[in-house]
Amino acid sequence: MxxxxxxxxxxxxxxxxxxxxxxxxxxxxxxxxxxxxxxxxxxxxxxxxxxxxxxxxxxxxxxxxxxxxxxxxxxxxxxxxxxxxxxxxxxxxxxxxxxxxxxxIPTIETTAIPLFIAEDIYIGALVFFLQQQGLQRLRTTQSLCLLYTNQYFPFNQRPSLIHCPAMPHGVIGAMPLLDDWGIVSRLASEQELIGCYEGHISHLLRYYLNEQNKFSTDYRYHLYCIGSSELSQRVQQDLTLLTHPKVVTFTNLIPKELQQFQA
Known part of the structure; x- marks a missing residue:
C-alpha cells in the first residue's frame, strides 16, 4: 500500500x-x-x-x-x-x-476446532473477524462463539436454532446474527438474562470443554480471545483448571499495544 x-x-x-x-x-x-x-x-x-x-x-x-x-x-x-x-x-x-x-491476525487453524470469546464492544470485532475467515468454512469446523457482557448485549438474545451439546441446562440464548449465519453462539452475563449463563464466560468455557472431554479426549481446540487484557488473563487462568488442559491452544488477538487505547 x-x-x-x-x-x-x-x-x-x-x-x-x-x-x-x-x-x-x-x-x-x-x-x-x-x-x-x-x-x-x-x-x-x-x-x-x-x-x-x-x-x-x-x-x-x-x-x-x-x-x-x-x-x-x-x-x-x-x-x-x-x-x-x-x-x-x-x-x-x-x-x-x-x-x-x-x-x-493469524489464519484459523484447520487442525483444531476453533473457539472464539468476545466481550461487549469487541463483539463487533468478532463479527468482522468471522466474515473475513469465511462463514461456510466455520460452519463445517464445529466452531463455537462465546459472548460475554457485564451488563447487556448490543442485541436482544433469542433461543438458538442450532443445537450445542455440553452446555449447562437452559443456556440456549444466542446472538441472532450468528444464528442466522449458521454459526453456533452461546452467551454469558453477570446479569440474570434469559437463556444466558449467569457468571463469567471463562466458567462457561471450562464447563463446556470438560463436558466435551467426557465424550472424547481426542478433540483439539484453538481458542481465540477478542477482548480486554483482563478477559484474556481470566480465561487463561481458567484453562489451567481444565481436566485435560493440553487439548486447548490459546491465542489473544488483541496485542498489548492496544491497551493504551483501552479506557
Whole structure:
C-alpha cells in the first residue's frame, strides 16, 4: 500500500504480529442507527487508503478516547461501521478526530476446532473477524462463539436454532446474527438474562470443554480471545483448571499495544 509509510508499527508480544496506527484524521458521522440496550451502529467516513489490504485484519477506530470495533467496511463509500455504546455526541453530520488502528491476525487453524470469546464492544470485532475467515468454512469446523457482557448485549438474545451439546441446562440464548449465519453462539452475563449463563464466560468455557472431554479426549481446540487484557488473563487462568488442559491452544488477538487505547 503506497501510504504504509504513514503508519506507526509496534510489535506484539509474539513478535510476529504488530499494531498499525494511522495519524489523526477527520471523520464525519454518516449514520447513527440505534440498536439494543443503548448501543448504536455508527457509519463513519474514512480515508480509503486506511482500509486493510488483507483479509486477516482486525480494525478499530479510536475516537473521543473510545476504542470502537469496526464491524464492516465500505470501500466504495469510503466508510466504516463501528459498534458504539456512548452515542449521544455522535449525531449525523457531526465531525470528529479519530485514529484508524489495524491488527494483523493469524489464519484459523484447520487442525483444531476453533473457539472464539468476545466481550461487549469487541463483539463487533468478532463479527468482522468471522466474515473475513469465511462463514461456510466455520460452519463445517464445529466452531463455537462465546459472548460475554457485564451488563447487556448490543442485541436482544433469542433461543438458538442450532443445537450445542455440553452446555449447562437452559443456556440456549444466542446472538441472532450468528444464528442466522449458521454459526453456533452461546452467551454469558453477570446479569440474570434469559437463556444466558449467569457468571463469567471463562466458567462457561471450562464447563463446556470438560463436558466435551467426557465424550472424547481426542478433540483439539484453538481458542481465540477478542477482548480486554483482563478477559484474556481470566480465561487463561481458567484453562489451567481444565481436566485435560493440553487439548486447548490459546491465542489473544488483541496485542498489548492496544491497551493504551483501552479506557
Amino acid at each position: 503506497s501510504e504504509n509509510r504513514q503508519f506507526s508499527r509496534s510489535q506484539s508480544e509474539s513478535g510476529q504480529r504488530g499494531t498499525y496506527t494511522a495519524p489523526l484524521f477527520s471523520t464525519t458521522v454518516l449514520l447513527n442507527t440505534p440498536m439494543s440496550n443503548g448501543y448504536s451502529l455508527l457509519r463513519l467516513s474514512c480515508l480509503p487508503e486506511l482500509f486493510p489490504q488483507t483479509t486477516s485484519t482486525l480494525c478499530f477506530i479510536f475516537i473521543d478516547k473510545q476504542l470502537l470495533a469496526v464491524m464492516q467496511v465500505f470501500p466504495q463509500q469510503s466508510a466504516v461501521e463501528v459498534l458504539c455504546l456512548e452515542n449521544a455526541r455522535y449525531q449525523r453530520g457531526t465531525e470528529h478526530k479519530a485514529r484508524f488502528i489495524s491488527i494483523p
